[in-house]
Amino acid sequence: MMFVMNKRQMADDKLNELLNGNTVYAETEELIRLMNRRIESHELDITVDETDIGCWFIPNS
Template identity: 90%
Template sequence: MFVFDKRQMADDKLNELLSGNTVYAETEELIRLMNRRIESHDLDITVDSTDLGCWFIPNN
């Protein structure tokens, strides 16, 4: 059985955002971790929330 480390997933997604890529998070825990990392790095990100998750879109 493979267990996902949510903190590592959030770090990987943050690195994608820092590279200018759009990322998606579908669990509330991952969305919370992403929001915390975005705030701490003071990134200009648009968050598009849906019923199934959130898209994090970097603003250029």
């Protein structure tokens, strides 16, 4: 049996990690897009480190 992860829930979970001061990783374009939206709407000070296979979101505070 395979479980399908809800991308919006994953983005919300990762946003909560960022709000707690933790670095998070997103590996798909959709998840990266959702993360960028959430970061903008919360006006978070985040460094984004893009790689060939995904994106690291690193809190600056």
